[in-house]
Amino acid sequence: QVQLVESGGGLVQAGGSLRLSCAASGRTFSSYGMGWFRQATGKEREFVAAISRSGGSTYYADSVKGRFTISRDNAKNTVYLQMNSLKPEDTAVYYCAAILGATITRDHSRMDYWGKGTLVTVSS
Numbered sequence: 001q002v003q004l005v006e007s008g009g010g011l012v013q014a015g016g017s018l019r020l021s022c023a024a025s026g027r028t029f030s031s032y033g034m035g036w037f038r039q040a041t042g043k044e045r046e047f048v049a050a051i052s053r054s055g056g057s058t059y060y061a062d063s064v065k066g067r068f069t070i071s072r073d074n075a076k077n078t079v080y081l082q083m084n085s086l087k088p089e090d091t092a093v094y095y096c097a098a099i100l101g102a103t104i105t106r107d108h109s110r111m112d113y114w115g116k117g118t119l120v121t122v123s124s
Contacts, residue, residue, distance in 0.1 A: 002026040002113040004096045009118030012086055016122070020081040022096030022115060029077040030054070033104045035111060036070060036081045038092035038120075047106040048094070049081060059104060064090075086122045093117040 008020040020036070035050040049070035050059045058070050069082040079096060097111035105111070 002029075002032065002098050004098060004113055004115035006094065006096045006115045006118040009094060009120045011121045011123065014086060014088055014122055014124050016086050017082070017084045018086065018120060020083065020094055020096075020118060020120075022079045022081075024077045024079070024098065030074040032098040032100055032112075033102070034070075034072060034079040035097045035099070035105070035108075036079075036094060037097060037108050037111075038090075038094045039117075040089075040092040043092075045095070045108050047108065050104045050106065051079065052104055053102065057104065059106070061106075083120070086120075088122045088124045091120060091122050093119050 003025045005023050036048040037045050038048050039045040047061050051070045051072050055072045067085045072079040095117045096115040098113040099111050
């Protein structure tokens with residue numbers, strides 16, 4: 001069992017930045033590929049970014065590429081999402097998720113564990 005707790009969400013103006021954190025507890029954090037997903041009101045949950053167990057490989061949705069950066073610190077059991085140049089369309093609840101093993105996926109249905117989410121609101 002892995003428990004995930006997101007933090008760092010809030011209200012920011014367009015063009016601003018936020019850094020989300022996801023603290024993990026439970027089994028060995030470095031055994032899990034990690035991902036960030038988001039869900040805006042009335043929309044499907046969508047992939048944002050993913051990172052491999054070692055942190056050596058990262059993947060991004062086209063909509064955030066060049067603006068967001070995913071990273072992890074296995075010593076601190078934490079994964080981060082640095083979000084720059086935020087746009088109103090980035091407004092959503094952001095979720096951290098974990099998948100056991102070497103697989104990294106954009107498919108939210110394959111993730112094994114989820115946090116409860118943190119709300120990011122970008123004003124225009």
